[in-house]
Amino acid sequence: MARDGCENSSVGIQVQLRRANTVFRFVALGYPLLLGAFAFDSLLRPAWAAVLVVVLLGWTWLATEWYRRRGYEPKALYADLAVTVGAVAASSWVLERAGGEVPVSVGPWMAGAVLAWAAAWGRRSGAVAGAVVAAAGMVFRGGVHSSTVNEAVLVVLTGFAAGHLVRLGVVAEQRMREAAERNAAARERERLARDIHDSVLQVLALVQRRGAEIGGEAAELGRLAGRQEEALRALIRSASYRRPLDGQRDLRELVGRHEGPDCTVAAPATPVLLPAETARQFAAAVASAVDNVREHCPASTRVWLLVEDEGDAVQVSVRDDGPGFAPERLAAAAADGRLGVAQSIRGRIRELGGSAEIVSAPGEGTEVEMRVPRVEADSGGAGGDARRGR
Helix, strand or coil: CCCCCCCCCCHHHHHHHHHHHHHHHHHHCHHHHHHHHHCHHHECCHHHHHHHHHHHHHHHHHHHHHHHHHCCCHHHHHHHHHHHHHHHHHHHHHCCEHHHCCCCCCHHHHHHHHHHHHHHHCHHHHHHHHHHHHHHHHHHCCCCCHHHHHHHHHHHHHHHHHHHHHHHHHHHHHHHHHHHHHHHHHHHHHHHHHHHHHCHHHHHHHHHHHHHHHCCHHHHHHHHHHHHHHHHHHHHHCHHHHCCCCCEEEHHHHHHCCCECCEEEECCCCCCEEEHHHHHHHHHHHHHHHHHHHHHCCCCCCEEEEEEECCCEEEEEEEECCCCCCCHHHHHHHHCCCCHHHHHHHHHHHHCCCEEEEEECCCCCEEEEEEEECCCCCCCCCCCCCCCCC
16 A cells, blocks of 8 residues: 555644544534434434444544554554445445435545545555545445545545645654754754864864974974864864754865875865765775874875765775885784774775775885765665765
8 A cells, every 4th residue: 555655754743633533523423414314204214324323423433542542553544444434335225215316425424534544644545545435435325426426536535635735744844843953953063162162172272382382292292282173173164063964964074174284185176975974984984094194104294185076986095105015914914903994994985885995015105095886775874875966
């Protein structure tokens, strides 16, 4: 059964529609009651007509209580539709009139189950439920004629229209909730940015200044503190920090934090958008490659980062002019349990569905080439977010 994506619809819109449907169903019982009362003298089985009205009243109360306590369970919805079809069938005999006239209809009450299906599962399911009820009316109430055709059109359109309104309501609620979460997150990040500026950044600036004044090893600590201050300032100014819930990240911003006197970053002029988690993991692998250069190479070693957007994939190259190393050293390091390259770089890129190649030779520097494909998917997680805007 088609469910239009409404099976997981927001509780708020379903609760409101369920309450409205409850009022509608009880009010709609007045139609067969009043019509039966006016045509009471012409009914062939007036006692059974009274029984039918009592049964409809009892089921309406039972169904609404079931929905109120358990929600739109599939078994409740199917039972509701079955009882409605049964009521339509019974009305052809119970509400039969003398002279061969068309039996009295249960009228708008039959739309209650259709509205429940539409609220639970969407417009296609609402239209299908309406078609089932309409078909029952034609089968049991004298075939195709003006009365049954009018009822068929009304119940099918009611199911489709109600399901469409549910869909619109769910989308509106989701957007409002996302907007509220985005605004709350933005306010919290603004507060954190102020706190970081008033405390951490000032401390890092002080360490950098005092380290330069003292000299020696303190100067190196001051240089590292200055680099971290620059990276932190770039972070709190970046769009990735200001808009944390848009589902996309610009890889240029995340990689660009490494730019400095000893690191050059080259990237496209346009944003290189990736799903948030994919971009974060990719940037972490790049950071590991840069950290390896700073940890294992002389302080004068320069680093070049190149970001390339190939459309269906994104590639980042990390190249340095350090002393390099023999290719077999990576295998030896992994065998000794030193898994920095194996896990921090290759492991992350492999989890993203990409590949990482490391090329080095003694005296010729090192180049780490990481390539990650863009994966179109609906699920979250690394590499799993749908890429919007392409």
